[in-house]
Amino acid sequence: MIYGRCAACKSQRRRCPSDCIFSPYFPPNDPQKFASVHRIYGGSNVGKMLQQLPHCVREQAANTLYLEAQCRIQDPVYGCVGIISKLYQQIHETEVELAKIQTQIAYYKFQNQQFEAESNLSSLAPQGNNMEMEHFQWPSQALNYSN
Structure with a gap:
């Protein structure tokens, strides 16, 4: 009371x-x-x-x-609506920033997957032979060049 x-x-x-x-x-x-x-x-x-x-x-x-x-x-003009508008604007800006960051993350993941795939391919190449793939010739090609 x-x-x-x-x-x-x-x-x-x-x-x-x-x-x-x-x-x-x-x-x-x-x-x-x-x-x-x-x-x-x-x-x-x-x-x-x-x-x-x-x-x-x-x-x-x-x-x-x-x-x-x-x-x-x-705020005599906008009152509470002004605050609400500012909050919506902040939400929109944050969503845009989040989308940019998610795009960057996807790009870096893709690059990382490509790098891992390339490193896996290089690990599958024969190790003991110093002959590089670009210098390799098939026996039939070697015969053509000797003529």
């Missing part, structure tokens, strides 16, 4: 009734919360909104109204 007037009743300089719609959500020790909401939405409108909601979601609604009011005060 909150003793004294809630922040809304203090702000509006009125007596706080026992069934005040604002008192559970705008305590007297946080007057800025109600001041922000009042500045953007108006006290009467906030009261109407809270009365239309079920009791179980009123606290969440009051906190959301406060958050949105703070965003609107900081």
Whole structure:
């Protein structure tokens, strides 16, 4: 139970009734919360909104109204949408960066597989014979060149 007037009743300089719609959500020790909401939405409108909601979601609604009011005060043009747009932009930039990195990883894996295949082929070549493949001649070729 909150003793004294809630922040809304203090702000509006009125007596706080026992069934005040604002008192559970705008305590007297946080007057800025109600001041922000009042500045953007108006006290009467906030009261109407809270009365239309079920009791179980009123606290969440009051906190959301406060958050949105703070965003609107900081950025009068875009408010919360500005923050959401910036976050979407960051997500998009991160996805692009991730795609580039995944492409680089695939490229390096492909290069590594080619290198391993080449090293496996070179390990299969005959070791004791110093004769290189480009100097090898079939006996029939050797006869043609001797003529």
